[in-house]
Amino acid sequence: xxxxxxxxxxxxxxxxxxxxxxxxxxxxxxxxxxxxxxxxxxxxxxxxxxxxxxxxxxxxxxxxxxxxxxxxxxxxxxxxxxxxxxxxxxxxxxxxxxxxxxxxxxxxxxxxxxxxxxxxxxxxxxxxxxxxxxxxxxxxxxxxxxxxxxxxxxxxxxxxxxxxxxxxxxxxxxxxxxxxxxxxxxxxxxxxxxxxxxxxxxxxxxxxxxxxxxxxxxxxxxxxxxxxxxxxxxxxxxxxxxxxxxxxxxxxxxxxxxxxxxxxxxxxxxxxxxxxxxxxxxxxxxxxxxxxxxxxxxxxxxxxxxxxxxxxxxxxxxxxxxxxxxxxxxxxxxx
Amino acid sequence: xxxxxxxxxxxxxxxxxxxxxxxxxxxxxxxxxxxxxxxxxxxxxxxxxxxxxxxxxxxxxxxxxxxxxxxxxxxxxxxxxxxxxxxxxxxxxxxxxxxxxxxxxxxxxxxxxxxxxxxxxxxxxxxxxxxxxxxxxxxxxxxxxxxxxxxxxxxxxxxxxxxxxxxxxxxxxxxxxxxxxxxxxxxxxxxxxxxxxxxxxxxxxxxxxxxxxxxxxxxxxxxxxxxxxxxxxxxxxxxxxxxxxxxxxxxxxxxxxxxxxxxxxxxxxxxxxxxxxxxxxxxxxxxxxxxxxxxxxxxxxxxxxxxxxxxxxxxxxxxxxxxxxxxxxxxxxxxxxxxxxxxxxxxxxxxxxxxxxxxxxxxxxxxxxxxxxxxxxxxxxxxxxxxxxxxxxxxxxxxxxxxxx
Numbered sequence: 001x002x003x004x005x006x007x008x009x010x011x012x013x014x015x016x017x018x019x020x021x022x023x024x025x026x027x028x029x030x031x032x033x034x035x036x037x038x039x040x041x042x043x044x045x046x047x048x049x050x051x052x053x054x055x056x057x058x059x060x061x062x063x064x065x066x067x068x069x070x071x072x073x074x075x076x077x078x079x080x081x082x083x084x085x086x087x088x089x090x091x092x093x094x095x096x097x098x099x100x101x102x103x104x105x106x107x108x109x110x111x112x113x114x115x116x117x118x119x120x121x122x123x124x125x126x127x128x129x130x131x132x133x134x135x136x137x138x139x140x141x142x143x144x145x146x147x148x149x150x151x152x153x154x155x156x157x158x159x160x161x162x163x164x165x166x167x168x169x170x171x172x173x174x175x176x177x178x179x180x181x182x183x184x185x186x187x188x189x190x191x192x193x194x195x196x197x198x199x200x201x202x203x204x205x206x207x208x209x210x211x212x213x214x215x216x217x218x219x220x221x222x223x224x225x226x227x228x229x230x231x232x233x234x235x236x237x238x239x240x241x242x243x244x245x246x247x248x249x250x251x252x253x254x255x256x257x258x259x260x261x262x263x264x265x266x267x268x269x270x271x272x273x274x275x276x277x278x279x280x281x282x283x284x285x286x287x288x289x290x291x292x293x294x295x296x297x298x299x300x301x302x303x304x305x306x307x308x309x310x311x312x313x314x315x316x317x318x319x320x321x322x323x324x325x326x327x328x329x330x331x332x333x334x335x
Numbered sequence: 336x337x338x339x340x341x342x343x344x345x346x347x348x349x350x351x352x353x354x355x356x357x358x359x360x361x362x363x364x365x366x367x368x369x370x371x372x373x374x375x376x377x378x379x380x381x382x383x384x385x386x387x388x389x390x391x392x393x394x395x396x397x398x399x400x401x402x403x404x405x406x407x408x409x410x411x412x413x414x415x416x417x418x419x420x421x422x423x424x425x426x427x428x429x430x431x432x433x434x435x436x437x438x439x440x441x442x443x444x445x446x447x448x449x450x451x452x453x454x455x456x457x458x459x460x461x462x463x464x465x466x467x468x469x470x471x472x473x474x475x476x477x478x479x480x481x482x483x484x485x486x487x488x489x490x491x492x493x494x495x496x497x498x499x500x501x502x503x504x505x506x507x508x509x510x511x512x513x514x515x516x517x518x519x520x521x522x523x524x525x526x527x528x529x530x531x532x533x534x535x536x537x538x539x540x541x542x543x544x545x546x547x548x549x550x551x552x553x554x555x556x557x558x559x560x561x562x563x564x565x566x567x568x569x570x571x572x573x574x575x576x577x578x579x580x581x582x583x584x585x586x587x588x589x590x591x592x593x594x595x596x597x598x599x600x601x602x603x604x605x606x607x608x609x610x611x612x613x614x615x616x617x618x619x620x621x622x623x624x625x626x627x628x629x630x631x632x633x634x635x636x637x638x639x640x641x642x643x644x645x646x647x648x649x650x651x652x653x654x655x656x657x658x659x660x661x662x663x664x665x666x667x668x669x670x671x672x673x674x675x676x677x678x679x680x681x682x683x684x685x686x687x688x689x690x691x692x693x694x695x696x697x698x699x700x701x702x703x704x705x706x707x708x709x710x711x712x713x714x715x716x717x718x719x720x721x722x723x724x725x726x727x728x729x730x731x732x733x734x735x736x737x738x739x740x
Contacts, residue, residue: 263465263491294465294491295484333484 010191018160018192019049019125019181022167023087027053027061030085033171036063036072037089046091047127047186073099073124077107077176080122085171090126092134093142093180107176108151119174123167129182129220129270130318136306139314141270143180143219144277147247153177154248155201158185158222160192162245165199177201180247182220182270204251206258210240213264213328216255216281218244221268221300221319228324239328247277255281256289263294266327268319273301298327336415337386338406341373341395344380344655347530351375352400353407362390364410369651371407376527378619381651388412400474461488473498524617535676539594540715543674544723548731550575550690551705556737574635576687576709577662578740579733581605581626584660587726589718590683590711591659599682599717608658608678609638611645619645620661620678621654631740662687672708682714683723685730 013021026033035050041064044051054062065072069090076088090096096103107120130139147154155170155177157163163181170177207222208229217225222243229239240258244250259265265285269278278299285297300319308314341351355372364370369381370390391409395401462470462477466489470477473494480497482489535541553575561569584591584605592601605627608620623629623637644650663675664687671691675684688708695704709730713723733740 263463291464291468294463295488330485333490 008193008195010193012189013160013192014186015160015163015181015188016047016049016186018163018196019167019186020051020053022164023050023053024056026085026087026168026171027057029168030171032083032085033087034061034063034079034084035087035089036065036076038065038067038072038091040064040089045089047181047183049181049186050089069095069098070102073102074106076122076124077102077110077120080120080176081110081118086122087167087171088122088124090124092138092183093126093128094137094140096124096126096142103146103152103176103178104149108149111175112151120176121171121174122176123170123179124176125167125179125181127183128180129184130302130307130314131184131220133309133311133314134183135309139307141219141302143178143247144269144271144275144280146178146180147250147277147280149248151175152248153201153246155179155246156219156244157181158217158219158243158245159207160188160190161196162199164192164196166201166245168198169201173201180219184220185223188223202246202249202251204245204254205243206240206254207243208239208241210238210262212238212240212262213266213331214240214242214255214258214262215266215268215324215328216242216244216258217268218247218277219270221270224319224321225268225324227321228328231321231325232328235334237328237332237334244281250281250284252284252288255285259285259289260292263292264331265293266298266300266324266331268300268324270302270318272304273299274304276301295331295333298331300324300327336391337388337410337412339370339384339386339408339410341401341403341405341407342382342653342656343403344373344375344382345527345531347527347534348375348403350400350402351380353395353397354379356393356397357381358390358393358408360390360392364388364390372649375655376524378524378617378648378650380655381649383651383653384410386410386412388415461486463488463490465491466494469494469498524613524619528618531678532676535679539677539679539682541677541712542715542720542723544711544713544720544727545672546709546711546724546727546731548707548709548734549695549704550707550734552735553737554690554705568632568635570631570635571638572690573664573666573687574631574638575734575737575740576664576685576707576730577607577609577623577626577638578629578631578634579730580660580662580685581607582733582740583726583729585627586729587722589722590713590726592682593659593680594682594714594717595680599714602659604659606657606659608661608681609641610661610663610675611642613646619650619655620658620663621645621650622658624653624657660684665689672710674710675712677712677714682717684712686710686712 023035039046040050041054041062050062073088076086079086090099107122111119128141128143143154143156153173155166157166166179170179208226215225215229225241229241232239240262242254242258267278267281269276271277278301282297282299300323303317305317307317351373353371354374358364358370364384364387366385366387367383370384371382372379373382388410391411393408395407469491475494475497477489480489480493483493484490557570557572588601591605592599604625606622606624607626608622610618610620612618621641623641626634658681660681661678661684663673663684665673667689669689671688673686673688675686677684690705690707692703693706694701695706709727711723711727
């Protein structure tokens with residue numbers, strides 16, 4: 001990953017603000033860029049990401065839409081095909097299913113269906129993940145489903161740098177790019193360089209080097225995985241943590257290089273276990289790095305239930321650092 | 336650029352250990368030159384190159400055990416320039432040096448880095464892929480490794496530990512000792528014989544024929560001939576049947592060659608394997624080459640040399656793998672009749688018993704004559720008893736005119 005090193009001063013910033021800075025930067029850079037979605041204008045976005053942007057850029061650039069995901073996603077596709085660079089915000093991935101026909105049957109296929117006459121340079125941002133007690137209709141992690149679809153790219157920014165830098169690179173892509181922002185990250189604070197800028201969107205990143213096991217995670221699970229790695233280090237287990245960043249395409253080279261070194265891998269994925277992105281990553285490891293493996297692969301995924309409302313059940317349903325630690329110890333025979 | 340590969344020195348050879356390089360990079364080699372010594376279950380064998388040229392690169396380290404077919408060295412043909420880009424040669428896949436051949440083991444795969452040989456391990460033992468690969472790279476026999484993983488699985492670390500143990504005693508070996516002449520490992524040879532003979536009896540439907548041949552003419556001719564020769568040049572009786580077999584093959588080519596992949600391929604050349612017993616209980620049957628073309632005195636000279644070298648444990652690779660038919664004789668101290676077991680993939684073995692004086696009917700009168708009992712063990716997949724009988728009779732007929740051999 002070629003993130004800009006922090007060479008000037010860094011400022012304290014939240015993930016939410018980093019996304020907002022990315023939006024502000026894109027709207028300023030390119031007059032074809034506009035943001036469209038439910039409550040993105042007057043309300044400032046359901047997660048307050050676009051707070052203040054309507055006042056700054058006006059209703060032409062920050063457009064409130066009716067509660068109709070299929071309608072405004074389709075409008076975004078049309079605008080993109082006609083030469084604009086729309087950013088469509090969908091409140092959560094659960095609601096994006098109302099727009100699934102537009103995303104899968106139109107956005108992902110138009111270049112192929114038109115014999116390369118039309119492309120859809122559209123960016124769709126949406127929130128994903130559990131942990132805020134929003135219950136089963138607002139808390140799922142379906143980004144793995146989108147990663148199944150050829151014709152689109154699927155990103156999962158987990159760091160401030162990626163929240164700030166992935167949007168512009170995605171807007172420059174000639175095809176649809178979906179950006180999944182985990183709801184638990186919006187309040188995350190950290191230092192970000194004031195001159196942080198665009199980053200690549202096709203490479204995984206090693207967030208913590210280690211020799212004993214590769215922990216492959218993305219999005220909100222990255223931080224739980226890093227927490228687990230810190231715990232494990234206290235017990236003499238050096239875990240290497242990989243942030244996938246891009247779920248489609250997957251950066252096989254970074255994954256395999258890590259597994260070849262550590263010979264063990266656990267995949268952490270907030271999606272449900274069956275048919276998960278974790279399953280895809282695991283299968284690729286078996287296909288490409290089988291002879292490097294020293295133990296069965298492992299997965300830490302969500303339990304196969306609709307995400308529960310009560311906090312203790314919600315926490316129990318999704319990956320947590322303690323579960324990751326236990327999985328690592330089992331894989332290394334230290335359980 | 337030609338790859339000089341680990342040759343197959345017999346039907347059951349799967350791998351060999353390189354114990355001596357007789358060349359170094361830069362050396363010019365001739366076709367047929369002995370370039371290396373390989374330790375197999377049959378003992379140390381000198382292997383020759385069939386490519387003349389200059390040794391460019393040696394690819395396998397001393398004392399590494401590699402499967403048959405593994406490139407050992409690169410040879411530049413005469414006049415050939417070294418290519419700008421080095422030829423990609425897959426690293427040799429080592430095999431466990433202590434692994435005794437097992438009849439139950441599947442055939443070893445050719446050296447391919449992505450398809451490591453299957454290491455021997457007790458059924459039910461779990462071995463991680465990484466551990467398997469490491470064992471293969473380090474030549475560790477997995478049956479000697481204790482597993483520490485989940486459910487006793489053998490892990491990478493377990494193999495590493497074992498490799499450290501195995502390597503430790505090897506360090507103090509003095510260079511002088513390493514260079515000592517390779518010796519025969521009779522235990523390994525017994526294992527190899529067991530494997531080959533069991534395979535033969537399992538796969539080859541033998542038929543057996545016996546024929547008595549009067550050899551008085553041979554003995555008389557030999558006595559006259561040897562009277563004029565210095566002791567070291569004298570002909571032994573054993574050379575005559577070998578030559579007779581080789582000549583008879585000209586009319587019966589179906590007994591000379593190899594049965595492989597469900598079909599017989601006759602050999603245009605006649606390389607007679609000579610069963611040679613080794614003190615202590617070993618047995619080898621290396622080849623005398625092109626026996627049908629050799630004058631008797633030359634055949635005798637080569638036979639002496641071969642026997643001497645075999646007993647010293649220095650057989651050439653081509654001598655081990657080339658025999659197209661075998662002749663076994665238990666000599667003067669032996670018995671009257673012996674039935675051999677065919678050495679696969681050959682299809683026939685001739686047994687020569689010791690000469691005994693018997694009452695024999697000649698021209699209606701009984702007289703004492705020297706007689707040998709000659710047997711044929713034939714592969715019924717290739718020939719029938721009728722052809723075998725004619726073959727034996729032809730050998731007997733040729734022995735009646737030893738001066739023409």
